[in-house]
Amino acid sequence: MSLLVQKFGGTSVADSDKILAAARRAIQAHKRGDQVLIVVSARGHTTDELIALAKEITENPPAREMDMLLATGEQVSVALMAMAIESLGVPAISFTGAQIGLVTDSFHTKARIRNISTERMAQALGEGKIVIVAGFQGVDENYNITTLGRGGSDTTAVALAAVLGADGCEIYTDVDGVYTTDPRIVPEARKIDRISYDEMLELASLGAGVMHSRSIEFAKKYGVPIHVRSSFADAPGTWIVEERDARRLGVAVTGAALAKDEARLTIRGVPDRPGVVHAIFRTISAANIVVDMIVQNVATEGTTEVSFTVARGDLAETLHAAETAARQIGATGVTYDAEVAKISVVGLGMRTHTGVATAMFEALADAGINLQMITTSEIKISVLVDRASAVPALRTVHRAFLLDRPSGVPGPFDSSSETHCKPRAMKLVPLAEVEADREAGVDSSASDLRPLGMEDLVIAGVELDESQARVALFHIPDRPGYAARVFRAIAEAGVFVDMIVQNVGEEGNSLLSFTVPRSAADRAAGAVRSAGIADVSVEPALAKLSVVGVGMRTHTGVATRMFAALAERGININLINTSEVRINVGTDIARGQEGLECLKRAFAL
Numbered sequence: 001m002s003l004l005v006q007k008f009g010g011t012s013v014a015d016s017d018k019i020l021a022a023a024r025r026a027i028q029a030h031k032r033g034d035q036v037l038i039v040v041s042a043r044g045h046t047t048d049e050l051i052a053l054a055k056e057i058t059e060n061p062p063a064r065e066m067d068m069l070l071a072t073g074e075q076v077s078v079a080l081m082a083m084a085i086e087s088l089g090v091p092a093i094s095f096t097g098a099q100i101g102l103v104t105d106s107f108h109t110k111a112r113i114r115n116i117s118t119e120r121m122a123q124a125l126g127e128g129k130i131v132i133v134a135g136f137q138g139v140d141e142n143y144n145i146t147t148l149g150r151g152g153s154d155t156t157a158v159a160l161a162a163v164l165g166a167d168g169c170e171i172y173t174d175v176d177g178v179y180t181t182d183p184r185i186v187p188e189a190r191k192i193d194r195i196s197y198d199e200m201l202e203l204a205s206l207g208a209g210v211m212h213s214r215s216i217e218f219a220k221k222y223g224v225p226i227h228v229r230s231s232f233a234d235a236p237g238t239w240i241v242e243e244r245d246a247r248r249l250g251v252a253v254t255g256a257a258l259a260k261d262e263a264r265l266t267i268r269g270v271p272d273r274p275g276v277v278h279a280i281f282r283t284i285s286a287a288n289i290v291v292d293m294i295v296q297n298v299a300t301e302g303t304t305e306v307s308f309t310v311a312r313g314d315l316a317e318t319l320h321a322a323e324t325a326a327r328q329i330g331a332t333g334v335t336y337d338a339e340v341a342k343i344s345v346v347g348l349g350m351r352t353h354t355g356v357a358t359a360m361f362e363a364l365a366d367a368g369i370n371l372q373m374i375t376t377s378e379i380k381i382s383v384l385v386d387r388a389s390a391v392p393a394l395r396t397v398h399r400a401f402l403l404d405r406p407s408g409v410p411g412p413f414d415s416s417s418e419t420h421c422k423p424r425a426m427k428l429v430p431l432a433e434v435e436a437d438r439e440a441g442v443d444s445s446a447s448d449l450r451p452l453g454m455e456d457l458v459i460a461g462v463e464l465d466e467s468q469a470r471v472a473l474f475h476i477p478d479r480p481g482y483a484a485r486v487f488r489a490i491a492e493a494g495v496f497v498d499m500i501v502q503n504v505g506e507e508g509n510s511l512l513s514f515t516v517p518r519s520a521a522d523r524a525a526g527a528v529r530s531a532g533i534a535d536v537s538v539e540p541a542l543a544k545l546s547v548v549g550v551g552m553r554t555h556t557g558v559a560t561r562m563f564a565a566l567a568e569r570g571i572n573i574n575l576i577n578t579s580e581v582r583i584n585v586g587t588d589i590a591r592g593q594e595g596l597e598c599l600k601r602a603f604a605l
């Protein structure tokens, strides 16, 4: 007998008809002989309404009481769902998070799951009942009700599928799958048939609201296949699966995402010495703020600039922390821009296709959109633009990669343009776990799945890549078109670019740097010069150190721990570039090995 987990989102249980329809779906599976467990969200806009209600009483409701309030939304849904299923003649039982022993840490409104006891659910399932569990909620060790953060019911569903060893996890929602971008913003967006965990992780954390990004961390860690599909239709939706099952030859970009409410902060005149970056992010992560894009470029005249983005709502608090940090390290000051948005493209194919960055920058240049910041990882490119340009920018990029065309039609990068990235001098160390950002010393004896919390960070390894060189371009005018020109020249020279970093510049001048294979450094610099850009410098070799894992962004402490370890050894960081699955830093080639050793120790590998 197989076990199926089905999750119904807010719109899928908005009224009694929809609840009954969802109930029938579960019953259908039950009649086929499956054991069925349902996770439900609060109905319709209930969670928003509860938040608004609290805000009517006080601007700053205590987080514990907020959780007490928000958890009621899901409790209503489970009870109604159980009644619906019983009324259709099938035995059912509802449970709150506390009743199934879903234990979390005590970070109210953003709690992480520590462990789940399966006994009570297994018993009810064994008795032939359909089990209904409230999503989004749990309890801490002291029986305080906690919630997992907005959209957290997805995470409950995938976590239950993981602990129960379910055969599948279906996410029923108001769209019929994961689209190439949010179909509400870009109506030409198309459904994706299959997508890998890493791509979905990046898309979800870069703004695609269709799945809670932490649910994908679970799915990847425990190998749970997810099927995202419509509550209101029977067509197959999108499968989120292992990479080997999701790879699509000839397709460079799988999807695009928009994060609209970002704010950018830049610390100016940062002295170029070991430890400064650590000092900045220690102060910010101590304030419990999630930092998103982090960009640091080569230093000029002994100072550098460090930029990063945060959610706009966190700006005031972040500014305060950043100003404190700037004073401590002797930086000249902090500037910010609250009117920015981030556009990203994601795709496994980027690992082997050249020209993705060029195509993205060119399309945006043609649309007259200025790029304020750029950061890349192996499978994504993000750019920061003015908020007013956000939607046109998303549309432009979506069209440029032919994401509005039926899949199967090769994009502008057919397989003939595949250039395999150079062999790398890489070392991969075995799996280990660290609890990097939450308090240590947790009593884990009660856990029935793993010694530490289920949602703890997993570090897959640290890597050293000594095969790259860095090209830096100074005085890039702050107007549309430059990045496109540079990378067109590089692409024409046939050079594979790995990391790209562009920082907002002082007085309209920005600084753009990128890494290429060592053997191609001079060719790349020559190409840029012949495109009419004079101010170019080449660092013929650099060491790229990476920490690789799952959930690097949601665990804010990872970057801090990495920077701290390097600072302690006096290793200077001259380039930073982050993503959901890795944090990369560039350092002096002579310190690479030493850096690798100290990171292994820092992450207990």
Ligand code: ADP
Pocket (backbone or CB within 6 Å): 008, 009, 010, 011, 012, 041, 151, 172, 173, 174, 175, 177, 178, 179, 180, 181, 182, 183, 184, 207, 208, 209, 210, 211, 255
């Ligand atoms: P639920 O209440 O079922 O959890 P959500 O509102 O959380 O539903 O998620 C579904 C919504 O996510 C869709 O209506 C859509 O507007 C939005 N969305 C954002 N990005 C995407 C995407 N790439 N694909 C599909 N939907 C997306």
Ligand code: ASP
Pocket (backbone or CB within 6 Å): 009, 010, 041, 042, 047, 048, 073, 135, 136, 149, 150, 151, 152, 153, 154
């Ligand atoms: N009800 C919660 C929310 O609206 C959780 C969820 O729907 O996933 O965020």
Ligand code: MG
Pocket (backbone or CB within 6 Å): 009, 151, 154, 209, 210, 211, 212
């Ligand atoms: Mg949701």
